[in-house]
Amino acid sequence: MADLKARFDAAVAASKTLPEKPDNQTLLRIYALYKQATAGDVDGKRPGFSDMVGRAKWDAWNELKGTAGESAQQDYIELIESLK
Known part of the structure; x- marks a missing residue:
């Protein structure tokens, strides 16, 4: 677990x-x-239509609802590695 957190x-x-x-x-x-790994499932209301950036971020985070923090951390690590 400590190794995953460090990575x-x-x-x-x-x-x-x-x-x-x-x-x-x-x-x-x-x-x-990142948000799923550090804060868990999204909470609060979906931003209104006039906040397009906030709405897109909320939607992307909401798609990961139920994903374990460790799994989100691993997926984040793999995504960043693929972009290097």
Whole structure:
């Protein structure tokens, strides 16, 4: 478990120094996996139609509802590694 957390933390740091900026869908996936890994299932209301960015983020995170934190951490690590 400590090893996974260390690898996750390293991937978070690496995400800030990727060679090129990922496309928007990939950025949403990175955001959603990070939030699921660190905060668990999304809560609160879905943002309104006028907040398109917030709504997209909420939707991406909501798609991961029920995913275990460890699983989200592993998926995040693998995604960041694939972008290096």
